[in-house]
Amino acid sequence: TLGQFVMKTRRILKGHGNKVLCMDGCKDKRRIVSSSQDGKVIVWDSFTTNKAHAVTMSCTWVMACAYAPSGCAIAFGGLDNKCSVDTNLQAWISTRLARAPSNLACSFTNSDMQILTASGGGTCVLWDVESGQLLQSFRGHGADVLCLDLAPSEMGNMFVSGGCDKKAMVWDMRSGQCIQSFETHYSDINVRYYPSGDAFASGSDDAMCHLYDLCADREVAIYSKESIIFAASSVDFSLSGCLLFAGYNDYTINVWNVLTGFRVSILFGHENRVSTLRVSPDGTAFCSGSWDHTLQIW
Amino acid sequence: MKELVSNSTANISQARKAVEQLKMEAYMDRMKVSKAAADLLAYCDAHIAEDPLIIPVPASENPFREKKLFCTIL
Numbered sequence: 001t002l003g004q005f006v007m008k009t010r011r012i013l014k015g016h017g018n019k020v021l022c023m024d025g026c027k028d029k030r031r032i033v034s035s036s037q038d039g040k041v042i043v044w045d046s047f048t049t050n051k052a053h054a055v056t057m058s059c060t061w062v063m064a065c066a067y068a069p070s071g072c073a074i075a076f077g078g079l080d081n082k083c084s085v086d087t088n089l090q091a092w093i094s095t096r097l098a099r100a101p102s103n104l105a106c107s108f109t110n111s112d113m114q115i116l117t118a119s120g121g122g123t124c125v126l127w128d129v130e131s132g133q134l135l136q137s138f139r140g141h142g143a144d145v146l147c148l149d150l151a152p153s154e155m156g157n158m159f160v161s162g163g164c165d166k167k168a169m170v171w172d173m174r175s176g177q178c179i180q181s182f183e184t185h186y187s188d189i190n191v192r193y194y195p196s197g198d199a200f201a202s203g204s205d206d207a208m209c210h211l212y213d214l215c216a217d218r219e220v221a222i223y224s225k226e227s228i229i230f231a232a233s234s235v236d237f238s239l240s241g242c243l244l245f246a247g248y249n250d251y252t253i254n255v256w257n258v259l260t261g262f263r264v265s266i267l268f269g270h271e272n273r274v275s276t277l278r279v280s281p282d283g284t285a286f287c288s289g290s291w292d293h294t295l296q297i298w
Numbered sequence: 299m300k301e302l303v304s305n306s307t308a309n310i311s312q313a314r315k316a317v318e319q320l321k322m323e324a325y326m327d328r329m330k331v332s333k334a335a336a337d338l339l340a341y342c343d344a345h346i347a348e349d350p351l352i353i354p355v356p357a358s359e360n361p362f363r364e365k366k367l368f369c370t371i372l
Contacts, residue, residue, distance in 0.1 A: 007351070010362035030361075047361050140319075180323065196341045198334070216334035217326060240345035241338070242352060259342055284350040285362050297362060 009269045011297040013044050020289035022276050026067045029282045033074045035062035041076045064105045068112040077103030083117050105147050118145035138171045140178045147190035155197035162191035182212050184219045195241045203232030209246050223256040234276045239283025247274030
């Protein structure tokens with residue numbers, strides 16, 4: 001059973017000049033990369049709140065950013081139709097990757113050498129970082145793909161994508177085939193895998209979050225309240241999978257008990273929409289990014 | 299007339315693809331929800347002790363604890 005929750009802001013990362021659109025954590029459990037509408041991609045040390053590195057993009061809508069598994073590279077992209085990989089954080093060298101129409105989400109696979117992007121065209125693409133070549137494309141969404149998440153490595157090469165067509169689709173990375181698809185939301189969705197890889201959660205513009213079990217091939221839980229009427233923009237699980245953190249457009253973060261479906265806590269702190277949320281790799285904290293220009297560590 | 303024909307051919311091929319996809323999904327092995335839910339519960343129970351956000355780690359090990367100031371400015 002879960003006891004009383006005291007979760008509060010531990011650190012505030014200030015420095016972006018505009019809405020924070022995306023963030024990702026490094027496997028070293030300390031560094032965080034964030035991207036913002038100010039056109040900047042910043043790498044932070046979350047313990048000290050110092051900025052370790054910053055890149056300025058020519059395009060202001062940097063909607064996607066990701067940390068490479070090695071911790072030595074970051075990827076970012078947006079409405080500039082490219083996904084750029086910065087492989088040497090010391091020397092600010094950047095390799096333009098490939099044409100990816102309005103890059104809305106990106107993630108490295110288990111290696112620094114491959115990257116998955118989700119685009120405005122409704123397709124997801126797997127790229128080879130060194131050559132910039134397209135390795136596999138995943139077609140099936142009827143509208144923009146907003147979000148993707150890779151299955152935990154024990155599950156093999158799969159990922160889930162969520163789109164503006166209200167569908168969540170699970171893909172086999174090697175064959176490009178869609179294995180399962182789910183459509184129970186009323187609006188755009190974002191997705192995140194459950195730690196075991198047997199399930200995933202989705203947050204939606206319809207103000208609800210769902211849990212889908214992949215073995216049962218169906219939705220198994222809904223996290224919603226009549227009082228919550230704003231979009232859930234980003235979701236993530238705590239390390240054990242017992243808690244689901246969801247950031248909303250009403251500036252709050254709701255903490256849900258995954259198994260009972262009840263809300264455990266509501267967190268206030270941001271002064272504008274929460275746009276992105278990630279639990280750190282070791283589960284000791286989670287970070288939320290917001291349109292109020294800040295990132296907060298809880 | 300030709301545009302109408304080509305539109306319907308495109309729709310037919312799209313529909314065929316959808317049918318193929320659905321056939322493939324229909325043959326998938328599904329677990330009963332009672333078993334799947336039990337698995338999720340078991341996973342949570344097994345890992346809840348390691349979850350630092352549920353069972354808080356001592357302040358000395360928590361890198362995000364409040365920084366204590368040991369000096370005062372006189």
